[in-house]
Amino acid sequence: xxxxxxxxxxxxxxxxxxxxxxxxxxxxxxxxxxxxxxxxxxxxxxxxxxxxxxxxxxxxxxxxxxxxxxxxxxxxxxxxxxxxxxxxxxxxxxxxxxxxxxxxxxxxxxxxxxxxxxxxx
Amino acid sequence: xxxxxxxxxxxxxxxxxxxxxxxxxxxxxxxxxxxxxxxxxxxxxxxxxxxxxxxxxxxxxxxxxxxxxxxxxxxxxxxxxxxxxxxxxxxxxxxxxxxxxxxxxxxxxxxxxxxxxxxxxxxxxxxxxxxxxxx
Numbered sequence: 001x002x003x004x005x006x007x008x009x010x011x012x013x014x015x016x017x018x019x020x021x022x023x024x025x026x027x028x029x030x031x032x033x034x035x036x037x038x039x040x041x042x043x044x045x046x047x048x049x050x051x052x053x054x055x056x057x058x059x060x061x062x063x064x065x066x067x068x069x070x071x072x073x074x075x076x077x078x079x080x081x082x083x084x085x086x087x088x089x090x091x092x093x094x095x096x097x098x099x100x101x102x103x104x105x106x107x108x109x110x111x112x113x114x115x116x117x118x119x120x121x
Numbered sequence: 122x123x124x125x126x127x128x129x130x131x132x133x134x135x136x137x138x139x140x141x142x143x144x145x146x147x148x149x150x151x152x153x154x155x156x157x158x159x160x161x162x163x164x165x166x167x168x169x170x171x172x173x174x175x176x177x178x179x180x181x182x183x184x185x186x187x188x189x190x191x192x193x194x195x196x197x198x199x200x201x202x203x204x205x206x207x208x209x210x211x212x213x214x215x216x217x218x219x220x221x222x223x224x225x226x227x228x229x230x231x232x233x234x235x236x237x238x239x240x241x242x243x244x245x246x247x248x249x250x251x252x253x254x255x256x
Contacts, residue, residue: 046163046252055154065214069206093154095241098202098234100148101213108148114157 015060015070015105017078021115023054023086030087030117038080039090040113050116056082056091057112061105069099075111088115149202149234152241155249164253168246176247181256184247191244198233198240205230 030053058078060070075096083091094113102108158166171177179187205228216223250256 043248044159044166044252046166050159052157052159057151093245095151095154097151098149098199098237099206100202100209102148106210106213110148110151112151112154114154114159116159 014074014077015062015067017058017060017074019056019058019078019082021054021056021082021086024052026051026117027053027086027115033084033087033089035080035084038083038088040076040079040094041090041092042094043092045090045092045116045118049119050089051119053083053086053088053115053117055112056086056115057110058082059102059108059110061102062107063105065106067107069107070109072096072109072111075109079111079113083113083115086115087117089118090116092116149230149237152238155245158249164255167249167253171246171249171253174246176243176250179250181251181254184251184254184256188244188247188251191240191247195237195240195244198236201233202230202237 056079058075060074060078062068062070076094079091079094091113094111096111097109099107099109156168158168176184176187209227212223212226216226
């Protein structure tokens with residue numbers, strides 16, 4: 001029983017995550033964006049005007065001791081999901097922590113960024 | 122009675138070691154986001170202090186070289202932490218299950234974590250200068 005539970009949890013390759021969103025006024029009433037359309041950008045965007053919708057952060061944790069460590073791609077995926085809910089086009093200024101033990105997991109990795117929507121011409 | 126007290130002391134020592142390990146091998150949080158300057162035109166997206174920073178004296182090509190140096194230094198620090206992660210995991214598996222004093226062999230990577238935070242601050246500044254100047 002215990003072994004099958006471990007095997008089941010071990011199958012969750014993407015780990016489990018916690019997310020936090022601090023929406024700004026501009027995010028109110030916006031329609032959600034398809035997740036696969038969200039860009040993840042490490043710096044700022046200066047070639048087109050945008051408005052900030054809010055700061056998003058995500059922490060991905062490995063499920064069991066035996067899972068692989070979470071990756072930046074997993075964090076990006078969670079950031080995109082949260083940004084999509086705000087109706088964003090991109091997450092900018094993205095930055096990451098480094099994997100290590102946390103209070104809740106043998107392997108945690110966090111990342112954060114700012115959800116933005118480009119101004120329509 | 123004495124044996125019970127001895128067991129208690131041993132378990133307390135093990136708990137202290139476990140806490141020491143957790144602190145030593147803990148995850149590093151991502152650095153804070155810079156202030157939101159998106160409402161300003163790109164050439165004005167600078168923070169107080171950017172103009173007086175050593176990087177402000179650099180030209181476009183030097184700033185780009187600096188950005189590359191920062192990227193490489195960050196990679197090196199990340200590699201150090203990643204390398205020690207395997208060591209720390211092994212130490213924690215074996216130490217936690219069999220030999221608690223082994224937990225003291227965990228590497229904490231404080232310097233590398235501090236360097237990474239400083240490099241991110243520097244990278245943000247260099248990026249702002251590059252974009253403000255239209256490099």
